[in-house]
Structure formats: C-alpha cells, structure tokens
Amino acid sequence: MINIKFPDGAVRQYEKGTNALAIAKSISEGLARKVIAADVNGQVWDATRPINNDSSLKLYTWDDKEGKSTFWHSSAHLMAEAVESLFPGVKFWVGPPVENGFYYDMDLGDRKLTEEDLATLEKKMNELAKQANAYMRKEIPKAEAVKYFTDKGDEYKLDLLQNLNDGEISFYSQGNFTDLCRGPHIPNTGLIKAIKLTSIAGAYWKGDEKNKMLTRVYGITFPSQKELDAYLLMLEEAKKRDHRKLGKELSIFTMDDDIGPGLALWLPNGTIIIEELERLAKETEADGGYKRVVTPHIAKENLYLTSGHLPYYQDSMYPPMELDGTKYYLKAMNCPHHHKIFAAEPKSYKDMPLRLAEYGTCYRYEQSGELFGLMRVRCLHMNDAHIYCTKDQFYEEFKAVNDMYLKYFKIFGIDKYVMRLSLHEPSKLGKKYVDEPELWKETEALVRDVLIRTNTPFIEVQDEAAFYGPKIDVQIWSTIGREFTLATNQVDFAQGRRFKLEFTNSDNKPETPLIIHRAPLGTHERFIGFLLEHYAGKFPAWLAPVQVKVLPISDKFLDYAKTVQKKLKKADIRAEVDDRSEKIGKKIRDTEILKVPYMLVVGEKEMNENKVAVRRHGKGDVGVKGVDDFINEITSEIEERRSDEVNSEQKVQVSQ
Numbered sequence: 166m167i168n169i170k171f172p173d174g175a176v177r178q179y180e181k182g183t184n185a186l187a188i189a190k191s192i193s194e195g196l197a198r199k200v201i202a203a204d205v206n207g208q209v210w211d212a213t214r215p216i217n218n219d220s221s222l223k224l225y226t227w228d229d230k231e232g233k234s235t236f237w238h239s240s241a242h243l244m245a246e247a248v249e250s251l252f253p254g255v256k257f258w259v260g261p262p263v264e265n266g267f268y269y270d271m272d273l274g275d276r277k278l279t280e281e282d283l284a285t286l287e288k289k290m291n292e293l294a295k296q297a298n299a300y301m302r303k304e305i306p307k308a309e310a311v312k313y314f315t316d317k318g319d320e321y322k323l324d325l326l327q328n329l330n331d332g333e334i335s336f337y338s339q340g341n342f343t344d345l346c347r348g349p350h351i352p353n354t355g356l357i358k359a360i361k362l363t364s365i366a367g368a369y370w371k372g373d374e375k376n377k378m379l380t381r382v383y384g385i386t387f388p389s390q391k392e393l394d395a396y397l398l399m400l401e402e403a404k405k406r407d408h409r410k411l412g413k414e415l416s417i418f419t420m421d422d423d424i425g426p427g428l429a430l431w432l433p434n435g436t437i438i439i440e441e442l443e444r445l446a447k448e449t450e451a452d453g454g455y456k457r458v459v460t461p462h463i464a465k466e467n468l469y470l471t472s473g474h475l476p477y478y479q480d481s482m483y484p485p486m487e488l489d490g491t492k493y494y495l496k497a498m499n500c501p502h503h504h505k506i507f508a509a510e511p512k513s514y515k516d517m518p519l520r521l522a523e524y525g526t527c528y529r530y531e532q533s534g535e536l537f538g539l540m541r542v543r544c545l546h547m548n549d550a551h552i553y554c555t556k557d558q559f560y561e562e563f564k565a566v567n568d569m570y571l572k573y574f575k576i577f578g579i580d581k582y583v584m585r586l587s588l589h590e591p592s593k594l595g596k597k598y599v600d601e602p603e604l605w606k607e608t609e610a611l612v613r614d615v616l617i618r619t620n621t622p623f624i625e626v627q628d629e630a631a632f633y634g635p636k637i638d639v640q641i642w643s644t645i646g647r648e649f650t651l652a653t654n655q656v657d658f659a660q661g662r663r664f665k666l667e668f669t670n671s672d673n674k675p676e677t678p679l680i681i682h683r684a685p686l687g688t689h690e691r692f693i694g695f696l697l698e699h700y701a702g703k704f705p706a707w708l709a710p711v712q713v714k715v716l717p718i719s720d721k722f723l724d725y726a727k728t729v730q731k732k733l734k735k736a737d738i739r740a741e742v743d744d745r746s747e748k749i750g751k752k753i754r755d756t757e758i759l760k761v762p763y764m765l766v767v768g769e770k771e772m773n774e775n776k777v778a779v780r781r782h783g784k785g786d787v788g789v790k791g792v793d794d795f796i797n798e799i800t801s802e803i804e805e806r807r808s809d810e811v812n813s814e815q816k817v818q819v820s821q
C-alpha cells in the first residue's frame with residue numbers, strides 16, 4: 166500500500182499502482198467523471214498514470230487552469246489524428262494549448278487548407294471523439310523513437326528528438342495516432358464534447374522567416390456544447406465591443422502614422438474620460454493621504470543603472486539620446502523618479518508613511534508585432550503611486566491599497582476579479598530573487614494575511630514574484646466574461662536599498678523603508694480599452710463625454726433647447742443641442758448611435774411648461790420632467806458615479 170496525501174492534509178492508503186482516476190472514483194463517481202488530470206508531487210500527470218510511491222495528490226477538473234490546458238493539448242492531438250486520417254503523409258511540428266484553445270503546426274506539402282477543410286476536420290474530430298479512445302502513454306528508448314519517425318519520414322519530430330535524452334522520451338497514442346509528447350493528457354477522447362476550429366494561419370518553422378512556412382490550425386474545445394455556445398456568443402459580443410471599433414465610432418482616440426505606432430492620440434471625447442478617471446483617482450488618493458508629484462519624462466542613464474532597469478529592461482526602453490556626452494532615456498517607469506523625490510529631503514519616522522502619486526507618462530518599446538489598439542501601446546499614462554513605509558505600517562498600508570482596488574471595482578461594476586499572489590521560489594534566492602529569505606517569508610505572509618482577512622478572492626502562484634518582492638496581479642472580467650490583466654501591486658524591499666533611501670527611526674538610527682508599488686486603475690490606455698468593451702461604449706453618465714443631448718422637435722424650439730442647454734452647463738453637465746433641421750426620429754436615432762446617456766426632447770408643450778421629455782439610453786422614454794428636477798436627478802447620478810443602470814442593462818443583454 167502507498168500513502169496518498171490530499172490538499173486538505175488528509176492521508177489515505179491505496180494499492181501501489183493506483184491512479185488519480187481510480188482514487189477519484191473511490192471518493193465519488195461524479196468526481197471521477199470530471200477528473201481531467203492530476204498534480205502528483207508537484208507535477209501535472211495523466212489521471213490514468215500509475216502512482217507507485219507515497220505521493221501528494223491534487224485532482225484537476227475543467228475548472229482548473231491545468232485542467233483546461235491538458236484538455237486543449239489533448240484536443241490538439243485529436244485534431245492531428247483527424248488531419249492525418251484525411252491527409253496522409255502530413256508532418257507535424259508542435260501543438261500546444263494556448264490561452265483559449267490550442268493549435269498545431271503542420272507541413273501539408275503543397276496542400277492549402279480552406280474553410281471547408283476545417284468543417285470536414287471538425288466532423289472527423291467529432292467522430293473520433295465519440296469513439297472515446299484512451300490516451301495511452303508509453304516510455305520509449307531514444308533509438309526506437311528515432312526509428313519510428315525516420316520510418317514515418319517526419320523530420321520535424323526528429324528535430325525535436327535531437328534535444329531529448331534517452332530515458333525522458335515518451336509517446337502518446339489515441340486511436341490511430343501516435344505523437345512524441347511529454348504529456349499529460351486527459352483519460353480519453355470521449356470527454357471532448359464540443360469542437361470548433363477557429364482559424365488557419367501561416368507560421369514559420371521555429372518562428373524563423375528563413376525557414377519553411379508551416380500551416381497552423383487554431384481550435385477550441387469544451388466538455389459540453391453549452392459551454393461552446395456561450396463562448397461563441399461571447400466572441401461575437403466581443404467583436405461588437407472591440408475597443409478599436411468603438412473608439413473610432415465614439416471619437417475616443419486615434420492613431421496616426423506620422424505620430425508612430427502604439428502612440429495614441431486622445432480626441433476631446435477620450436480626454437473627457439481621462440479627466441474623469443483622474444478626478445476619481447485624485448479624490449480617492451487625497452482621501453487616502455497621498456501627495457501628488459510631477460516628474461520629467463526623461464532621465465540620465467545612471468538613474469536606470471541604479472534602479473537595475475538597465476541593462477535588464479533595455480529591450481523594452483526607447484534607445485537613448487545623447488546630449489553633451491550624456492545618455493538620456495525616456496522613462497519606462499516612474500519609480501526611480503519617485504525614489505529621488507523621497508531622497509530629496511531628510512526623512513524621519515514621523516514622515517512615514519509617505520505616499521507619492523502621479524498620473525505618470527511612461528514610454529515602453531513594445532515590439533511592433535505586440536502592439537494592439539489601446540491594450541499594448543508605447544506611450545502610457547499610469548495611475549501610479551509609491552508608498553514608503555516602515556515594516557510596522559506595512560499591513561495597514563497594503564490593506565488600504567487593497568481596499569482601494571475593491572472600491573474601484575464597485576464603481577465600475579466589476580463583479581468578477583481575482584488577485585494572483587506571486588511568490589518567490591526559495592531555491593532561486595540570489596539568482597532570480599533578492600537573497601533575503603526572512604524578508605520574503607515575512608512580506609509574503611503579510612500580503613496573504615491581508616487578502617485572507619479582507620475576504621478577497623486570490624490564488625497563489627509559486628516562482629512568479631518580481632525580483633524585489635512578492636506581487637499581486639489583478640485579473641478582472643468584463644461584462645461579457647472576457648479576462649483582462651489590470652495592474653500589479655508589488656511589495657519591494659530591494660529598491661530602497663539600491664537607492665540608499667533612509668529615514669531616521671524612533672531609535673535615531675537610519676532605516677530603509679519598504680516600498681509598495683501600486684496602480685489600481687492601470688494605465689489610461691488599457692483601462693479605457695477595457696471600459697469600452699465592458700460598457701459596450703455605453704458609459705455611465707459620470708464618464709460619458711456628452712451626458713445630455715437636447716433635441717428640439719423643430720427649429721421653432723431651438724431657442725428653448727439652447728436655454729435648457731445653458732441651464733445644464735451651468736450645473737456642470739456636459740450638454741449639446743442637436744440644431745440640425747432633421748426630423749426628430751432621425752435626431753433620436755443618431756444620438757442613440759453615439760450612446761449619449763440622456764436625450765431631452767423639447768416641443769411646444771415642454772417649452773410652455775418649462776419641461777423636458779426625457780429618454781434614457783437603452784430604456785427609451787422615461788417621462789416628462791421639470792428642467793430643475795432633471796438637473797437634480799442627473800447631478801446626483803453623476804456625483805455618486807452611479808453605473809448600476811448601465812450594468813444591469815448590459816447583463817441582461819449578455820445573458821439573453
């Protein structure tokens with residue numbers, strides 16, 4: 166018998182040679198049906214792979230990241246099987262899982278795949294999936310593996326084999342297909358219930374344009390048709406909500422060839438959104454005791470040598486400009502500038518914590534292939550701040566930052582979020598991580614404690630911390646369920662020392678502060694890109710570039726419309742008049758397209774009674790109101806930054 170230890174600490178005995186699937190079965194049939202793979206002693210394994218020694222075990226289902234990637238990698242094998250049965254002689258390179266689905270790179274000779282081929286392949290895959298063929302692992306001597314692929318004439322797999330050592334080579338087979346593969350795989354093809362091959366692309370072998378162009382087929386699979394349908398609906402919705410499309414339609418931002426790729430120009434409408442976001446941040450930060458600073462966009466090389474960004478981060482920085490024999494760099498991050506502000510004047514414990522905030526402009530040299538609308542840019546405006554504090558103050562400071570994130574999520578109607586706590590790996594101290602084992606343990610425990618005590622959903626990931634301390638990546642989901650990485654929140658116990666930052670502690674001794682880097686609203690670029698999708702461009706009143714549009718029924722009421730507009734403007738409401746000589750129906754439709762939250766229709770009756778007929782975007786007519794009553798209502802909606810109406814409307818739309 167062997168001992169199997171479960172994540173909750175329980176230990177149970179099983180016969181030697183058992184496997185994760187059998188163990189799941191011993192717990193419940195229902196669980197066994199869901200098990201896709203397992204973590205055995207820290208490695209992801211096939212659920213059917215025999216376990217011969219005392220082990221720790223964690224079962225993975227579709228709900229786990231590891232479960233999904235195993236599912237999708239197995240689907241890539243299934244697709245390869247279908248391809249091989251339809252196009253004998255095909256040669257395969259690699260077929261990994263990706264963020265949403267999988268792909269496989271293949272050499273089809275002279276054959277060009279078409280959309281119809283994808284449909285045929287899908288059909289074949291469904292057929293093969295129904296056979297519920299088991300994925301079978303076989304460890305194989307190198308010579309035998311080389312012979313297999315030499316006989317098959319697949320030079321790509323032979324190339325892969327070159328870099329593998331005897332004793333670490335395995336084959337996986339299902340049905341009539343065999344692949345060189347490390348695994349793991351799902352128990353059998355029958356778990357794959359819904360299949361969609363999404364696209365065909367060309368991909369140079371090993372990513373090198375001097376090499377042959379292979380065919381890459383992308384696909385995605387699910388354990389049920391229902392999940393595939395929901396995914397396809399989400400994609401369709403995402404297309405409509407594409408921030409590049411909406412950004413153009415709503416005149417939010419533009420890009421210009423003469424300015425350069427990845428450098429967004431914010432149009433007046435986008436600038437209003439930026440200013441509203443900054444107003445929110447400034448208010449919130451003032452409440453939190455932050456002080457604002459302003460720093461230049463360039464700095465001397467030496468600053469980044471001290472911070473360690475040079476040479477390690479050089480690829481992501483614009484090349485230097487040389488002036489009077491000195492190299493200057495565009496700033497890629499605000500931290501070093503803020504550290505210099507901390508150091509500018511002597512500090513004592515009475516000055517701590519010091520919280521320095523700036524909507525800082527940074528420049529990063531993203532590869533041109535990586536640039537994507539507002540999501541990946543080269544000039545970014547960051548909701549940045551650095552908090553310098555003592556160890557004793559750390560808990561409260563970190564908690565306050567965490568609370569700030571939660572406050573923002575509420576304002577923007579972000580219901581689904583998760584914090585990924587990235588920890589260090591003790592064996593890599595002094596290499597990948599600052600060699601301070603005690604400080605690592607201490608700060609990681611403090612951060613974890615904050616997350617637990619505030620009931621914040623989080624997951625822990627080993628070996629993904631920053632060089633100088635643990636970090637939290639914040640992942641959020643838009644209304645339609647698409648995931649975005651918003652920002653990171655980092656603890657830093659190394660930069661303070663590099664910059665020789667000190668304060669005099671209460672024992673009159675110099676001490677180095679801890680630093681918290683935080684940017685809850687990320688960058689304007691990424692956050693507004695997210696908001697465009699999240700709200701489908703229907704911004705809540707407080708963020709909408711135009712909050713109210715006054716529509717006179719005919720030119721006869723234009724003067725009254727302008728009087729109403731004047732009153733609105735006086736109350737700080739962003740209002741416009743549609744003064745075109747168009748029919749009222751057209752005016753309403755055009756304003757709908759611009760997604761203005763409120764339309765005020767005015768005619769004879771409204772003019773005589775000093776009233777307006779109110780239409781709410783997405784809701785239609787909401788009745789006739791006195792001008793002052795309307796102003797009072799919208800003012801409180803704006804002041805409270807309410808978005809409940811917009812959000813509930815969006816959710817209904819998505820769940821339909």
Ligand SMILES: [Zn+2]
Binds near residue numbers: 242
């Ligand atoms: Zn594989």
Ligand SMILES: [Zn+2]
Binds near residue numbers: 498500551
């Ligand atoms: Zn920073």
